[in-house]
Amino acid sequence: MAETLSLADYDVYGFDIDHTLAKYNIPELFDTVYNAMAEFLISKKGYPKDLMQSFDTDFCFSCRGLVLDIKLGNMLKLSEDGTILRASHGTTFMSTEEIRAEYGDVRHWPHFEHLIDKVNNIADEFRIFENFFDIPAELICARIIDIRDKENGKRCDGYNFWSDVFDAFNYVYNPAHFEDNCGGFFDQFKEDTGRFLAPLNSTVKSWLKKLKSDGKKVIVISSAYHDFASCSLEFILGLDWRSYFDLFVTCARKPGFFFNNRHFLRIEGGKVKEPAIDLKENEMYSEGNSVALMKMLADVTGKADPKVLFVGDSIRSDVYPSKRFASWDTLLILEEMEAEQRLDDLRNEGKPPKRKRRRTMEPSDLEKEYLTSRYWGSLFTDDHLPEKNEGKLMNTLWGFIIRKYADVAVPQLEYIADLPNDFKFPCFRHEEPKEWGFYPKRPYALQDDAHVS
Numbered sequence: 030m031a032e033t034l035s036l037a038d039y040d041v042y043g044f045d046i047d048h049t050l051a052k053y054n055i056p057e058l059f060d061t062v063y064n065a066m067a068e069f070l071i072s073k074k075g076y077p078k079d080l081m082q083s084f085d086t087d088f089c090f091s092c093r094g095l096v097l098d099i100k101l102g103n104m105l106k107l108s109e110d111g112t113i114l115r116a117s118h119g120t121t122f123m124s125t126e127e128i129r130a131e132y133g134d135v136r137h138w139p140h141f142e143h144l145i146d147k148v149n150n151i152a153d154e155f156r157i158f159e160n161f162f163d164i165p166a167e168l169i170c171a172r173i174i175d176i177r178d179k180e181n182g183k184r185c186d187g188y189n190f191w192s193d194v195f196d197a198f199n200y201v202y203n204p205a206h207f208e209d210n211c212g213g214f215f216d217q218f219k220e221d222t223g224r225f226l227a228p229l230n231s232t233v234k235s236w237l238k239k240l241k242s243d244g245k246k247v248i249v250i251s252s253a254y255h256d257f258a259s260c261s262l263e264f265i266l267g268l269d270w271r272s273y274f275d276l277f278v279t280c281a282r283k284p285g286f287f288f289n290n291r292h293f294l295r296i297e298g299g300k301v302k303e304p305a306i307d308l309k310e311n312e313m314y315s316e317g318n319s320v321a322l323m324k325m326l327a328d329v330t331g332k333a334d335p336k337v338l339f340v341g342d343s344i345r346s347d348v349y350p351s352k353r354f355a356s357w358d359t360l361l362i363l364e365e366m367e368a369e370q371r372l373d374d375l376r377n378e379g380k381p382p383k384r385k386r387r388r389t390m391e392p393s394d395l396e397k398e399y400l401t402s403r404y405w406g407s408l409f410t411d412d413h414l415p416e417k418n419e420g421k422l423m424n425t426l427w428g429f430i431i432r433k434y435a436d437v438a439v440p441q442l443e444y445i446a447d448l449p450n451d452f453k454f455p456c457f458r459h460e461e462p463k464e465w466g467f468y469p470k471r472p473y474a475l476q477d478d479a480h481v482s
Contacts (some may be wrong), residue, residue, distance in 0.1 A: 032464075033453040034358065034436050036338070036445075042240055043351075045273075045283075045341035046251040048161055049362045050197045051226050051261045052441060053160065055399045058225060059091065062085045063165040066197040070169070073200070074193045080172055084165065088398060090120060091167050092405035093365065094344075094427040096144070098157045102174040102188045105165065106405050109429035111141030114411045115404075118184065119174035122404060125413070143337065143480050148345050148430065153191060159345045159427075162202070166194055175413025177371035204254040204280075206447070215257065222264045231267040238444035243450070246329060248276040250286065250322075250339070252346070255279040255296050255313060270365075275329070277313040280413045283343070284350035286319055319355040340442075344430050352434040367407045367440040368392055368400035369472045370394075407474035422463070422475050432457040437466045444469060 036042075044050050063084040070076040079320045080275075087260040096105045103123070106115040113136040116123045128136050140155050150156050155325040158167045173190050206212030210219060218225055240247050251258050258279045282291065292304040301315050308314065308325040326335045337355070341347025342362040351357040392400070408411075423432060431438060437454045439445055445452075445468070457466035465471050 031436070031456055032458070033465075034338075034360075034456050035451050035453050037450040038336060039245065039338040039358070040332055040335040041246045041248065041326050041337045043248050043337060043339040043357070044252050045339075045343070045347055045362075046249060046253055046258055046261055048342035049347075050229065050249075050442070051265050051338055052229075052268070053161065054225055054227075055364075055396050056085070056088075059088070059160060059165045059399055061217055062162065062201060062214055063168060065201045066166060066169050066194070068213060069197045069200045070173075070193060074196070076173065076193075076435040077176060079176060081457050082172065083117065084168060087120065087168055087172075088345050089402050089404055090117075090171060091399070092402040093159060093161075093400075093408055094165060094425070095158050095167055096138075097141075097167070097170055097191075098138070098162065099155060099191045100187050101155060102185065103131070103178075104171060105138060105285060106411065106425055107138060107141065107144075107426040108411065108414060109426055111137050111145070112414060113138055114413045114425065115406065117171065117404075119178060120168075120171045121175075145426070145429075156191065157345060158440070160343045163198075166198065168193060169197070182439075200266070202255070206262075207254065207257050212446050218257075218259065226261065226264055228267075229475070230443060233442050233446045234266065236271070236442075239450075241275070246275045246326060246335075247273065248278065249274050250278045250281050252281050252286075253279060255301070255315060256299060259299075260314075271311070275310050276308070276325075278315075278317055279313060280315040280317060283346040286317065287350035287354040290318050290320070291316045293321060319351070323355070342429055344435075349434045352436075358436050359434060360439065361431065362441060363431075363438045364392065364396075364440055365400055366467060366472045368397045369407055369409075369474055384456065394436070407472065409472050410474050432466070433459045435466060438470055439468050 047053070064081070067081045071078055092106070094106070096107060097103070098105055102118055104117045107114050108193050113128050113132055116128050132138060140151065143151065144157070154345050170190070173194070174188060177188060177190065178184050201212050201214050204210055207215040207219070210216040237247060249258070253261070258277070264314055266273055279296070282289070285291070293308060295302040295305045296313040296315055305314060308321070310329060323335070326337070327333055337357040338360060339347065339351040339357045340360045340362065344361065348359045348361050352359050383451070408425065410422050410424055414424065423429070438458045453462070455466055456470050458464035465475070
């Protein structure tokens with residue numbers, strides 16, 4: 030891997046929308062999605078009303094990157110070698126002795142080899158919670174496990190609730206509900222988009238324009254459906270949002286976009302039409318695949334193998350597959366970098382501080398509370414390891430995947446938009462774990478004077 034990355038070296042820049050171009054108000058998102066899922070499970074699946082507790086009473090339970098061991102009802106934080114670093118059964122955290130009793134003395138999770146190779150779920154076995162749209166379901170699942178154990182009078186021998194939670198996901202995020210104004214998320218998003226998003230600041234907008242004026246191709250690749258994607262882009266960029274980009278790919282179904290062979294479907298008048306034979310600039314498409322996209326990009330750039338930088342927030346769906354299957358360079362938007370900077374200063378008991386509608390480059394204290402967890406610790410490192418690994422930094426599962434598949438990580442686009450395009454960012458070097466690709470600085474937990482607890 031290269032030691033530095035310079036934006037000037039690329040022919041094409043690809044951008045995800047949600048949590049990349051479109052910065053969300055995380056507390057509003059988590060609260061809304063949790064309530065919508067709980068309401069569905071209570072009204073449609075018969076779950077007790079106890080499930081409709083406020084999300085913010087247990088907001089510190091949630092953390093990016095947890096894995097649900099479905100059959101055992103355990104939530105897990107994993108190391109880069111499959112060691113279970115921390116675990117909870119439902120919302121009750123397990124001691125090291127309890128973890129050993131359930132998984133063996135080495136605390137090795139049995140599905141780890143599949144997870145680290147595929148970075149994907151196995152139905153009815155485990156589920157990864159890696160993106161911000163999924164994370165509210167961690168608490169849903171943990172509370173369901175508590176409810177089942179309470180009903181049983183003791184810990185259950187096994188759990189079979191996941192299909193219900195999956196149905197709740199499909200209901201809340203059903204693309205048809207955007208047009209139908211229902212589901213508990215899309216209807217609220219359309220009614221008051223400013224509650225969830227803020228307009229993109231002028232520095233980033235000017236930067237996007239300059240990329241195009243410099244002769245680069247700027248494209249959108251999002252798994253959002255076209256109506257939701259269009260609504261978001263119009264809100265953050267304005268009525269002229271189409272002028273910022275050369276191509277729009279929606280409903281991309283990442284990570285499958287990078288290894289499946291789905292046809293591109295043409296979108297006209299807000300409706301999905303027939304498969305597209307040839308991709309054209311300034312048009313919007315649905316689904317598709319990276320191989321066909323690269324053929325189109327070779328034509329419009331005049332280069333047989335155009336150099337692509339992809340910018341996204343999902344480690345699993347954006348960074349990992351675009352690097353592994355398409356060999357694109359990757360820039361990861363990682364809000365935890367700045368959220369963890371003041372981790373030790375934000376340990377308030379009880380409910381979080383009153384919500385404020387603000388949008389500056391730095392997240393609010395409330396957002397930092399929602400993005401960090403006193404229970405699970407840092408996304409990047411953990412000292413709950415067997416003796417052989419003590420003191421090793423960047424030792425979590427997601428720390429490993431970041432340093433292997435991301436070239437550079439930044440908290441938000443604002444951090445790079447006012448830099449010269451030939452600025453050289455230091456890159457992650459997988460085989461040299463202390464060669465950091467974080468910009469502008471390492472997360473607090475990876476700094477030399479940090480103590481991870």
